[in-house]
Amino acid sequence: MTERLAPDEGGIARAAALLRAGETVAFPTETVYGLGADATDARAVAAIFAAKGRPRFNPLIAHYARAEAAFADVVATPLAAALAEAFWPGPLTLVLPRREGSRVADLVSAGLSALAVRVPAHPLARALLAAAARPIAAPSANRSGHVSPTSAAHVLAELEGRIAAVIDGGACPVGVESTVLDLSGAAPRLLRPGGVSVEALAPLTGPLARAAGDAALLSPGLLKSHYAPTLPLRRDAVRIAGNEALLAFGAPLAGAALVFQLSAEGDLDEAAARLFAGLRFLDAEGSARGLAGIAAMPVPEVGLGLAINDRLARAAYREAPASWEGGKSG
Ligand code: TXA
Ligand code: MG
Numbered sequence: 001m002t003e004r005l006a007p008d009e010g011g012i013a014r015a016a017a018l019l020r021a022g023e024t025v026a027f028p029t030e031t032v033y034g035l036g037a038d039a040t041d042a043r044a045v046a047a048i049f050a051a052k053g054r055p056r057f058n059p060l061i062a063h064y065a066r067a068e069a070a071f072a073d074v075v076a077t078p079l080a081a082a083l084a085e086a087f088w089p090g091p092l093t094l095v096l097p098r099r100e101g102s103r104v105a106d107l108v109s110a111g112l113s114a115l116a117v118r119v120p121a122h123p124l125a126r127a128l129l130a131a132a133a134r135p136i137a138a139p140s141a142n143r144s145g146h147v148s149p150t151s152a153a154h155v156l157a158e159l160e161g162r163i164a165a166v167i168d169g170g171a172c173p174v175g176v177e178s179t180v181l182d183l184s185g186a187a188p189r190l191l192r193p194g195g196v197s198v199e200a201l202a203p204l205t206g207p208l209a210r211a212a213g214d215a216a217l218l219s220p221g222l223l224k225s226h227y228a229p230t231l232p233l234r235r236d237a238v239r240i241a242g243n244e245a246l247l248a249f250g251a252p253l254a255g256a257a258l259v260f261q262l263s264a265e266g267d268l269d270e271a272a273a274r275l276f277a278g279l280r281f282l283d284a285e286g287s288a289r290g291l292a293g294i295a296a297m298p299v300p301e302v303g304l305g306l307a308i309n310d311r312l313a314r315a316a317y318r319e320a321p322a323s324w325e326g327g328k329s330g
Contacts, residue, residue: 001160002156002159002161002163002164002166003018003164003166004152004156004165005166005167006167007028007167007169007170012127012167013131015131016131016132016133019036019038019044019134020132020134022037022038022044022047023037023044023047023164023165024036024037024044024047024163024164025164025165025166026141026149026155026163027125027128027138027167027169028122028152028167028172029091029120029121029122029138030121030122030172030173030174030195031172031174031176032140032141032148032150032276033141033148033150033172034120035048035051035140035159036136036138037136037137037138038132038136038137039062039063039104039135039136039137040104040105040135042105042106042107045108048060048139051159051163052142052143052159053143053144057111059108059110059116060116061116061138062115062135063117063118063120063125063135063137064117064118064135065119065129066119067084067085067119070117070118070135071117072099072102073098073103073115073117073135074094074098074099074114075096075097076096077096079183079188080096082204083181083201086204087200088118088119089120089121090119090121090196091120091121091174091179092118092179092181092201093116093118093179093181093192093194094181095115095116095180096114096115096117096184097113097184102115104135108137113184114184122173141155142154142155142158146158147276147279147280148176148177150172150273150276151170151171152169152170154276174269174273175272175273175274175275176195176272176275176276176304176307176308176311177192177194177307178192178196179192179193179194179196179198179307180192182211188208188209189208189209190210190211191211192307192310194307195272195304195307197303197306199302229280229283231283231293232292232293232294232316232318233293233294233312233315233316235296235309235313235316236296236297237253237297237298238253238297238298239253240253240254240255240256240295241255242257243257243291243292244293244294245257245259245260245282245291245293245294245295246258246294246295246297247279247294247295247297248260248297249271249296249298250266252297253297257289258285258286260278260281260282262274262278262299262308268303268305268308269303269304271305272304275311279294279315296316299312
């Protein structure tokens with residue numbers, strides 16, 4: 001049902017034709033796989049939400065082959081232009097005021113006056129965007145609330161039969177989603193830590209205010225209970241129980257029933273690239289073995305460690321049980 005496309009000229013041409021026909025196609029980026037649709041076609045964009053099972057219309061990132069094309073749809077500030085020059089193509093998303101007369105469907109920005117734009121670096125993404133010759137709206141290609149996919153197999157495990165095609169480009173090199181920076185207000189704000197570290201941005205942005213509290217409203221994809229595995233996850237583990245699976249970073253704690261090593265050398269870039277595959281593996285294998293939960297070792301809060309810790313915090317977050325809501329039942 002879902003076409004598997006090879007990472008070659010033929011595959012790109014087929015994917016671009018499907019996108020131009022209003023279909024949804026998953027494709028690799030340097031961060032995670034995206035689920036793309038023609039951003040100028042509201043019906044095609046709506047099909048993304050249906051395929052993901054998103055409960056409501058969260059705003060999506062519009063992807064472009066070139067910065068000039070992105071800045072035709074949003075109003076670039078001098079800082080936006082400088083950031084684009086320094087970090088595009090790459091894992092940075094800029095939220096900027098929509099330009100009057102932009103062809104991007106209102107549904108892409110969920111009716112907000114600001115639109116998120118990004119120029120990805122992955123050669124297959126760039127080739128696809130060039131061939132499609134239009135902005136492509138693309139959230140991560142997972143079912144709503146699940147861990148982002150970093151391989152075509154991850155995409156198919158959740159979206160087989162729900163999307164037209166996937167380009168199999170192997171594993172995503174960065175492994176965590178793009179950094180989302182809101183430049184639509186008076187001062188730049190970090191909406192989501194990601195593939196470009198705040199240390200790398202600082203020379204241009206200065207110290208970044210991390211959006212807090214109201215962030216879920218400003219950037220609905222930032223809801224706390226994102227990336228939820230089935231097994232409960234606890235963070236900053238310094239001891240491990242015999243019925244727990246271990247997400248290791250550096251020398252592993254002894255005594256775990258199951259171990260996934262993010263990076264034996266404690267390399268944060270390697271750990272980011274392996275994070276989502278590790279969570280998927282421990283969740284599936286740990287559940288199959290009847291383990292009680294996943295314990296994640298501490299990860300330092302520098303470089304890509306911010307993005308890793310952000311995703312782990314979301315994976316660890318549990319909604320209060322429904323029975324807590326004023327004694328409602330059923
Ligand atoms: O690396 C990535 O960014 C991947 C690849 C496919 O490009 N895409 C991705 O998309 O992670 P998604 O939809 O899973 O996350 C987009 C994030 C969400 O947190 C969303 O709320 C925020 O960007 N966002 C999108 N448009 C926005 C807007 N207009 N204002 C504020 N936040 C926005
Ligand atoms: Mg996502």
